[in-house]
Amino acid sequence: MKVRIKVWRQKNADSQGAFETYETPTLNANMSFLEMLDVVNEDLSMKGQEPIAFDHDCREGICGTCSLVINGKPHGPHRKVATCQTYMRSFQDGETIVVEPFRAKPFPLIKDLVVNRKSFDQIIQAGGFISVRTGSAPDANSVPVPKINSDLAMDAAQCIGCGACVAACKNASAMLFVSAKVSHLGLLPQGQPERERRVLAMVGTMDELGFGSCTVTGSCEAVCPKDISLDFIARMNRDYGYALIKGEPHRNSAED
Amino acid sequence: MKVITRLWRSSLGRKFLMALTGIALWGFVVGHLIGNLQVFLGADKLNAYAAFLKSQPGLLWGARLGLLAMVGLHVASAISLSAQNKAARPVDYGNGLPPHASSYASRTMLMSGLIVASFILYHLLHYTLLVPAVNLSGADFAGYYQKLTDGSERHDVYRMLVIGFRHPVVAGFYLLSIALLCLHLSHGLSAMFQSLGVTRFTRLGRDRFAKIVGILIFVGYASIPAAVVLGLIGKEVVK
Structure with a gap:
């Protein structure tokens, strides 16, 4: 499958951010959302572009490091799971997915999708x-x-x-x-x-x-x-x- | 005194104030409804009730000043909390979706509340201060008197109410405002349990209670202008 991701890109806290849209390479539907971003980042690096910065650590739903607001809902479409346990099979082939950082004054943005918690x-x-x-x-x-x-x-x-x-x-x-x-x-x-x-x-x-x-x-x-x-x-x-x-x-x- | 400043400085403290003043105001909304439903018992009952309230200036003014203080505190904490809430998210999301799983009533509490507050001002000008300019029918409500058999007179509230609601714009504005008040209550009556930490009832139970009470209050209040517009009451006044 392939999807289109509309991602918030922002160089640092002081610069102006904006949405950028990327077409993903071919994905395995059983990839997690974070693995999808890894694949996109690899592709961006190969093209000589800056990879998308995002938070992640344990990738098994216990550390609380991953974040992201996916299509208007933190941690993606499901209940009771974190972004790391959200899988691409939950999205439609060809769908445009809006990915944003957590927004709050006490969570200042560091870069792209990474905020300081x-x-x-x-x-x-x-x-x-x-x-x-x-x-x-x-x-x-x-x-x-x-x-x-x-x-x-x-x-x-x-x-x-x-x-x-x-x-x-x-x-x-x-x-x-x-x-x-x-x-x-x-x-x-x-x-x-x-x-x-x-x-x-x-x-x-x-x-x-x-x-x-x-x-x-x-x-x-x-x-x-x-x-x-x-x-x-x-x-x-x-x-x-x-x-x-x-x-x-x-x-x-x-x-x- | 220290408790009061701590109460106001804390966001939770202001939520307590919202909930407590909200309960008091809700109590007034229910009492006012029960009093006003006497319109269906005829002119004599309603006018006697109005005359009774006027005959107790101590109680009347105590209640009025108390309510004014309640409204003041309720609105002041709402505005202060709302400003804090707005400031907590300086950059909004770009997905254009409403906050996940939130109800329409819960998202619009400030607006429904402010519209109801402006309605209350109108309502006071209309039926309490009896300003002729706002009733749109050109009548002078202050000049309506009912003659009693013993020769004395009392204010004809029944006639004022019927003439007042016969104007479709006025009746429509009342219906809209009552609908917003009940939308406000359908969330507020449930949320006040949460704010005060009352977990004696399940959340589902609290939400149902708030919705059912909201609907009952709407039906009760809406029945009065609706009955006048449909000609079910007040025919004897209009002839």
Whole structure:
């Protein structure tokens, strides 16, 4: 098969970008979308043109490095997969595919389809530490965790931090990402000591970095390669509201 | 005080304000509808209800000022959040498609809200401040009085309502605005649970609740101008 790709090309953050259209060489329908771009890049290199820059790493859907907005949807046409696990058989022979970078102010463009997602790392850093006993491994089952909590925490922990939620949201909001990170610790006993401080700090950093707010359109959940639920956002809102009203703990006289 | 500044500075805090003021405004929309549906019980009931409200200036003005504050907070947080949201995506996508999987109502909350707000201004000029210039029928609503058997008079709200809605442009504008209000509610009533972190009900349940309530409110409000235009009520006024 062959397709036509309409790709965003931009030399660097300061230059003006534009769409360029390329005809691909003959493709195997079972190539992944990233392998298709590899083939196109090889072809461009042979012709002496600049290859298309795009993010990729593990190519098995677990690292969250690949991005791309493909025909208006982050990570391509399917639900619950990343771009690396989107295959060319999902497209029509001869189809024109529009490929764009993730767009958000906190995700500044570096080159072509590559954006800088370090703002996600800053949000994680703001979350800080958890208080656990270090040293020898604890005895098994010494900390009881209800089954439902461990299931939900693991669902939240699935988040690979790819940023598709931000890219899909009409407000470029990072609420799905932040709520997943807040919830996976907030649901477990090990995350309780810093639970309130964590949600306040992570949401505060999210606002400072210039992400938008949540208007509950559901786009983020629909494009999430790890199927993170919108319910985590509601959970985080509740945690945040509680922490905000409660405020900082008051010092008691025993400490003086 | 610190809590209030923190609430306003945080995007989540402003979402809480949106949701809480939204619930209060929705409560008014329902109460106002129930009051107004008394038009179907005839002129005496509706005029007596209006006279009762006017006889309680404390309650009336308390409610009016409260609602004004609610609308102010709701609109101010909406505009502030919306500006933040716009700024979060300085370069838009070039694919020309709407954001994936988002509903029309959810994408147009700001516009539907602002149009409804301008309708409310018109509605206040029309039926509360009784400005003759905006009712398009040339009548002076302030001069409508109903004579009671004991010789006293009270404002004839029923007659004002019938004459007001007999103008097709006015009735059409009311219907359109009510439709937009219900579009706004069909998303807002579901989203407020999410903003306040109420997960007691499933998301599907919340969405259904919002849609059904939105439709019921539309049918309720639309029935009044529709009944007047179709001549189902108010014939005795027009003759």
